[in-house]
Amino acid sequence: MGADGGRFPDVLAPSGRTLGAEERRAVLRVLDSAVLCSTFGTEARALEAEMAALYGRRAAVASSSGTAALHLAVAAVRLDPGDEVITTPISDFGTVAPILAQNGVPVFADVDPATGNLDPAAVEAAVTPRTRAIIAVHLFGAPADLAGLRAVADRHGLILIEDCAQAWLGTTPGGDLLGTVGEIACFSLQQYKHITAGDGGLCCTDDDELARRMRLFMDKGWDRTIGRLHLSLGLNYRMTELVAAVARAQLAKAAGVVARRAESAGLLLSSLRDLTGIGLPDPAGHAWWLFPFTVPDDPGNRAWAEALAAEGVPAVAGYLERPLYANPALADEPVYGSSRFPLEGRSYPAGLCPNAERLIDRTLVILHWNEGYTADHVEAIAGAVRRVHARLA
Numbered sequence: 001m002g003a004d005g006g007r008f009p010d011v012l013a014p015s016g017r018t019l020g021a022e023e024r025r026a027v028l029r030v031l032d033s034a035v036l037c038s039t040f041g042t043e044a045r046a047l048e049a050e051m052a053a054l055y056g057r058r059a060a061v062a063s064s065s066g067t068a069a070l071h072l073a074v075a076a077v078r079l080d081p082g083d084e085v086i087t088t089p090i091s092d093f094g095t096v097a098p099i100l101a102q103n104g105v106p107v108f109a110d111v112d113p114a115t116g117n118l119d120p121a122a123v124e125a126a127v128t129p130r131t132r133a134i135i136a137v138h139l140f141g142a143p144a145d146l147a148g149l150r151a152v153a154d155r156h157g158l159i160l161i162e163d164c165a166q167a168w169l170g171t172t173p174g175g176d177l178l179g180t181v182g183e184i185a186c187f188s189l190q191q192y193k194h195i196t197a198g199d200g201g202l203c204c205t206d207d208d209e210l211a212r213r214m215r216l217f218m219d220k221g222w223d224r225t226i227g228r229l230h231l232s233l234g235l236n237y238r239m240t241e242l243v244a245a246v247a248r249a250q251l252a253k254a255a256g257v258v259a260r261r262a263e264s265a266g267l268l269l270s271s272l273r274d275l276t277g278i279g280l281p282d283p284a285g286h287a288w289w290l291f292p293f294t295v296p297d298d299p300g301n302r303a304w305a306e307a308l309a310a311e312g313v314p315a316v317a318g319y320l321e322r323p324l325y326a327n328p329a330l331a332d333e334p335v336y337g338s339s340r341f342p343l344e345g346r347s348y349p350a351g352l353c354p355n356a357e358r359l360i361d362r363t364l365v366i367l368h369w370n371e372g373y374t375a376d377h378v379e380a381i382a383g384a385v386r387r388v389h390a391r392l393a
């Protein structure tokens with residue numbers, strides 16, 4: 001983003017973010033209090049209460065990033081070394097790093113060729129006696145098949161973690177908030193997400209024991225009600241008061257951000273409906289982090305992204321350069337020291353998840369999306385897509 005000469009609001013500019021007077025007041029309130037660490041302040045605990053209330057869950061735990069939130073969730077599962085967690089090959093690396101960090105093995109299941117979201121049948125086929133959990137990602141803001149994934153998890157006694165980093169306030173087709181079906185849901189406040197405090201993470205759960213484990217892992221295993229006693233392995237993943245105060249102001253704006261993104265995405269959907277060979281996203285429950293669509297294999301998504309960029313429209317082919325499992329960190333590099341543990345004897349060959357590979361290599365195009373887009377922005381994008389379609393499709 002930012003490569004568009006400033007034509008479209010984007011997340012690295014004030015016009016593409018909702019940071020204003022509320023956030024400024026929040027930062028000053030914390031600075032004036034002189035308490036910047038959340039252990040001694042009120043902002044992070046208030047943010048947790050507000051997040052739990054927004055999602056209708058018993059508890060929320062704040063942390064320093066979306067990756068940290070996922071690490072709290074995986075730590076709370078209490079994997080034995082070598083246990084497996086099934087997840088998707090199309091996501092941010094923050095979805096899988098915590099599995100490795102807890103000495104677990106990421107197992108990749110293939111995705112739906114239209115949405116890029118996990119296919120519950122592929123997840124079920126990947127279950128082994130070592131499987132302990134599933135991490136589902138609501139990719140680009142589109143609801144993953146939670147009914148299907150919940151059923152697989154329940155049949156095999158697995159914990160379902162929802163990675164909602166891209167799906168603030170998205171819903172299932174039935175209207176339930178994404179992040180209320182899994183035992184734990186994780187959110188990110190990184191710069192590029194719907195709402196931001198620079199970096200930050202939140203976990204939600206209805207399970208008091210999972211909440212207790214996450215809170216301990218977030219703060220060095222230290223239960224401060226007892227004394228200087230470390231009950232279990234934990235790190236310092238605390239959110240600061242400055243971040244929490246900004247996040248509280250942003251949380252109050254999340255619904256408006258999602259509504260504005262959905263409104264402009266709806267406009268683009270209706271202007272592209274008649275284009276043959278283009279697969280458009282289903283708007284039901286979509287949180288519109290990005291606007292994804294699919295194009296025919298030939299000439300493929302890279303030609304499309306180049307042609308759109310030439311039209312001045314920010315577009316990315318495939319979202320990723322390669323599936324998560326084809327990154328050196330998983331494919332062939334040591335994990336700890338010179339050791340491949342816990343991946344010894346494991347390989348992630350090309351062709352492991354053919355639908356994901358085809359989306360990344362051939363068919364998936366994403367448009368950056370933003371709450372600052374007006375009808376004029378959408379019209380410019382629609383015109384560019386139609387011109388590129390006339391040339392390439």
Ligand SMILES: *Cc1c(COP(=O)(O)O)cnc(C)c1O
Binds near residue numbers: 065189
């Ligand atoms: C952004 C993101 C993460 C990681 O969040 P950070 O706050 O950047 O650590 C994890 N999963 C998904 C799906 C994301 O989009």
